[in-house]
Amino acid sequence: MSDSATTLADLREIVRRFVEERDWRQFHSPKNLSMSLAIEAAELMEHFQWIDVAESRRVADDPAKVAGVGEEIADVLCYLLALANELDIDLSTALRDTMVKNAQKYPAELSRGRFDPPTTS
Amino acid sequence: MSDSATTLADLREIVRRFVEERDWRQFHSPKNLSMSLAIEAAELMEHFQWIDVAESRRVADDPAKVAGVGEEIADVLCYLLALANELDIDLSTALRDTMVKNAQKYPAELSRGRFDPPTTS
Amino acid sequence: MSDSATTLADLREIVRRFVEERDWRQFHSPKNLSMSLAIEAAELMEHFQWIDVAESRRVADDPAKVAGVGEEIADVLCYLLALANELDIDLSTALRDTMVKNAQKYPAELSRGRFDPPTTS
């Protein structure tokens, strides 16, 4: 029941079953799911819309606010899993591949404390 | 190396280490991460921007297109994991909690084949 | 009271006065306004989230639906005007400049009926 004991496949299966029990794959085209994911991402942003960057860090200390944010993150994750299901994408492989590319684009020693990629000279 | 053998905690740890090696937590306020997640979600949508719903389903049959979409999904997932790390949110619990609420809002027998919640009368 | 008799400056002034009467410029940093604009854009998308491309065209024939969409478009426009006010950007000039660039990127004769830029050979 926690992230250290739950595989990606476990969560994918929860979403897959929910969708199939409602015959919702007819709505779950990749186009629609990508829109849905973006809509939920915007709802997540609403929690941080008017507050400062520093204040957004203090949300971590407020259990009620963390719970609210957690619900929106779960909605984003739900559509992300549904999209991975529709396109049969292995998320663990995709994430690892991306992190390898990111490590090449942002070498640790050159990227410490700067968010833009180092210029090659 | 695949979703059936990878826990959420495994992926969270990959992202956590990447961020710490670059001293990037200074940029990873929840406000900034929520923007980043929405930005990546928009890049994901670009793959489906001008095509029809039916055509977006056929993306599943085109390995090159699936790979492109997979990269964007991984970018979304990366920021989602980073945000969960910053706010110490257990994603498996949040996802399961959300699905319980969704099951109440959309009872399977009343929601079959319709995407709007059933009206209570 | 209509688009043929209203200048961009007229609408900017409506938003500027509204913001100043509430002392809201303190919240209207460009960062916050860009988030707000994206959030409203997502609410606009919600109207078309689950329907097909063809069905979304038929929204034009349903006055109630057009009114609902119009409210969301107005919300997007409101933040767009507020951001132009904060950064002192002339929207008419920016729009015309962009259309000149678009015309170079998508020459009419080569772009008829295709949405991707023509390849140069």
Place this chain on the structure above:
Amino acid sequence: MSDSATTLADLREIVRRFVEERDWRQFHSPKNLSMSLAIEAAELMEHFQWIDVAESRRVADDPAKVAGVGEEIADVLCYLLALANELDIDLSTALRDTMVKNAQKYPAELSRGRFDPPTTS
């Protein structure tokens, strides 16, 4: 050539002609345009993704950065005008209607310096 001398109808006509010369109305379904608008809104956010709220205000003093932001705002505006064209929505009326509702939701005297709607008691 500036916002005080340009009507909304003038800009709508620029976009309408551009779209018709390329026979692009076939792609400009409201669903696709709403996605496009959200995608451009995300590109606008990128300019403010990693900087602080205060730093985003200082963008106003940097002509090169303002120009970059102006291009993204123009892209958002372009799709907003295209969507208004497709759905035959008068933007000036929609904006004014929205501001009337906003003035009721956020009465000036009760909303000074606070961004959440006043509670009624």
